[in-house]
Amino acid sequence: MLSSLKRFLIGRPLKSTELGEQKLNKTKALAILSSDALSSVAYGPEQILLVLITVSTAAFWYSIPIALGVLILLTALILSYRQIIFAYPHGGGAYVVSRENLGINPGLIAGGSLLVDYILTVAVSVSAGTDAITSAFPSLHQHNVLIAIIFVLFITTLNLRGVTESASILAYPVYLFVLALFILIGVGIYNIVTGHVSPELHTPIGTPVAGLSLFLLLRAFASGSSALTGVEAISNAIPNFKDPAPNNASRTLMAMGALLAILFSGIVFLAYYYGITPSGEETVVSKIADETFGRNFMYYFIQGTTALILILAANTGYSAFPLLAVNLAKDKFIPRMFTVRGDRLGYSNGITVLGIASIILIIIFKGETESLIPLYAVGVFIPFTLSQTGMIVKWVKEKPKGWVPKLIINSTGALISFIVTLMFFLTKFEQVWSILVFLPIIIIIFHRIKKHYELVGEQLRIKPGQTIKPIDGNVIIVPVAGITQVVENSINYATSLTDQVIAVYIAFEREDERIFEEKWNKWQPNVRLVTLQSQYRSIITPLTKFIDTVEKKASENNYRVTVLIPQFITKKSWHNILHNQSSLLIRAYLLFKRDVIVATVPYHFKK
């Protein structure tokens, strides 16, 4: 039943050879890999204005130069990542690039912060989208957490079905959002050009503003840069592209950069020209749409697609997290299970872990994850900086043909990313300090896990020339609880393997011991019986002591000890709750604590 539910939700299993069909073309890839970056247009411009308003509305014109700064940063990042795509065609991303060029620890810093970051992406974007929806239907507001969790479960299920299927479903909302904003920007500019908007609404560029500090401008710039989170996703996900993967990925990246640049500058410009003041109740995009269209169909179309894309931004995390986890797991920094492909050829363990972790975050923060945004932004800019720096080192070391322009591009990217990172720490320390605690812990765990795998590998390896001494014989111990068919079945099996069979009976009362011995000797005179008395009504303690004695003697003679546990299996599995589960306990205890083989002889009931 459970397995047919699984089939229904995620579909039939796919053969390994069907992997190629699960790859993405450019249109779909753009939709699922850029939803995070594009969605940030919905809140990035607002972040800039929210900082500037702390001085005065006259300072709003500074949003234009700040936006230009963000665009320069965007260009540098896009060009840098384009170079990374071609340099690391098997899916680079910050982890691989930093590790290869800067060393293990910088790689782990990049990988660790991205890993945490994708969880934050999912939690933050789903919470934001849920907020947008429940703002429209206030009666649902009290169920925010539940609704957010349902969205996470939905997106997780989609991703477990496989990348192409989720891409097919998610492509529409992303393109609708882009279309909606294009119409908004187009109509807005048309209105301005045709003189329908009063130029009085905004202060001209260059108006002097009292009390504006460089610190504040930097802070506004850092806030605006949070709109660039998500641009690294494509470089992580190259293996998901159709061949030729690097070319397709690079074109998709350029397209995303162009879209992001247009939408971002359009919104910033309209906000400036309309003189929009950000407020807690209404988003900047909503105000612009209201000014442009009034509350008609187009307004609701823009609001609806914005809410949707905020939720779908989570999907970028689902594309990038499992692939990053595979890279870390291949290098043995996280458990190997992340490298296993599931029924639908997705890395299902990564997808599931991401879903669970983000649900936990949503529950802990009761769906109010907005305060995590700066943390999430700084968690992106650290790996940005590291990967660009890695590329600088690569160019300087390898000096391939035409390396100088490449070096310049990556150096610009690295410098700006570094400055933005610094600014986050300088201007928003109280919101981002926790990353300085978490990152070292995560990196220590990474190293511990790697060390463990190395130890295991070493202990598993067969040294050349090493030979194992054949076993000379076997002793089989059969704990028996009575004279039954189940015991008979086990004794029959044991005697077919060796002559050294010992049945062990544990008596709680002295009386019992004698009676059982008599019965046994009549029934199985050829099998040796040992009875043990348990004053404390425990089975494991006297049994273990006895096994230890036998084991000691056996190892002296190069014999091995097997404990054979008779077990009946009831016809319906829930019937097992009516029976003592001591055999399970005994088995687990012996396996972990003693060096004996434990075998279970099942006796299946027919009724």
Add this chain to the structure above:
Amino acid sequence: MLSSLKRFLIGRPLKSTELGEQKLNKTKALAILSSDALSSVAYGPEQILLVLITVSTAAFWYSIPIALGVLILLTALILSYRQIIFAYPHGGGAYVVSRENLGINPGLIAGGSLLVDYILTVAVSVSAGTDAITSAFPSLHQHNVLIAIIFVLFITTLNLRGVTESASILAYPVYLFVLALFILIGVGIYNIVTGHVSPELHTPIGTPVAGLSLFLLLRAFASGSSALTGVEAISNAIPNFKDPAPNNASRTLMAMGALLAILFSGIVFLAYYYGITPSGEETVVSKIADETFGRNFMYYFIQGTTALILILAANTGYSAFPLLAVNLAKDKFIPRMFTVRGDRLGYSNGITVLGIASIILIIIFKGETESLIPLYAVGVFIPFTLSQTGMIVKWVKEKPKGWVPKLIINSTGALISFIVTLMFFLTKFEQVWSILVFLPIIIIIFHRIKKHYELVGEQLRIKPGQTIKPIDGNVIIVPVAGITQVVENSINYATSLTDQVIAVYIAFEREDERIFEEKWNKWQPNVRLVTLQSQYRSIITPLTKFIDTVEKKASENNYRVTVLIPQFITKKSWHNILHNQSSLLIRAYLLFKRDVIVATVPYHFKK
């Protein structure tokens, strides 16, 4: 660590021979077995007045004849149960008496309703006691459920420590409560006799009251009878008494009856003489204490001990439930685990199940379990009626010396109990109907469980003259995932048992298959290797198919198939999460679904 926490909470394990030391003397037995009955004095009289006030305060004098009725019922019950104690010295109680004399189903009705009833006792009395405490400290009121749960956990732990220990701790509050009420009643009567209380406060006995129906009087009587819940506890718990158990139990029962009669009539009389009107805010006992002492130390002493005894009333459930469960389990109507004595010689499974079930009830009803009181009372009077009826049948059938007076006593008891039961159904049907749904369901489950155990017993039994055919040989299948020390260890073991060893390798890629075969043939040329390809990356499916094929062939030759699973055991148990747990899955699947022996060969890492 878990085990030392257990030691700290419940103490060192006791030997079976120490059982005698865990038995109760009369003083302690009275304390722990009568707390339920005695505590009902705190609410029984109030229940009568609450019914009478629906007519007028003039009707309050009827509380005196009603109380006389309750006292007659009490006397009949005490004398009847005294007879049961001697007739069933191994612990009778309603279940055993009804089953032996009236048949299985009446016995199960009595047993089933008592089983549920003890759970209700714990939930209701702990909730009531918690309410009494949080009424004194209103700031705690919002934590009612949590506090009640903590009390349940505390009482559960005490009982897991063993009966004498819990008796030692619980005896003080019970006797303090009795002392407090004795002082209250004594001082109250002294005040009345010395003329300090105005006789104007109450209407004289015999005053005609308009609008008083027989139905109402019966309802008041039924409500007052709820003060008698708990008197059956001693007859259930005879095995807990020191020898001679029946004599000690009988004396304890008489003492409890006398105390209950004195306290009950004293409170009813004072309430009548003082003209106390029950109200939602303050209990009748509190009002009497206030009238008698004012709000001085004695008042708070009475209130405090009352709250305590309400909570401790739960303990009666803990004494009676496990013993009833043992009786039902011995007759195979409930799982056998209830017959096992724990470390401290108490029936720990019964104690634990009772604790968990009552916590669940408290959580479901959010600590407001007052509405369950009638249900709980009717759940007591059904077994009362059945056990007295059973005794009637016994006397009539066996006709021992002097049986006529015994018959009369039990007949009176049976008749009155039956009338009270009927009255509950007639006057409070909306609160007790659910027992008519639950009881049949519980009885059906009892029969299903018994049937299952009988089927199992029959299948386990070795038929005389039946012989089992010795096995002719063994095939051992070893699933291998690589060429490692762990595999070498398992192969070494397998070849020591039989020549028929087959290693199975499951390849996810066709390439893999060939490479592995080559390596294997170089490494273990004498062990046959079978490689299987798994297109869907599942291990269990191809492995099971292969095992089925081998199994079919083997059973034709009277061979048995063993699947030997190589498993490494990491040094620290939490390290296991870093490794695939597929061996556990394979083992469980094969044991339940296939008729093969499953053995695990552990390889313990040293680092």
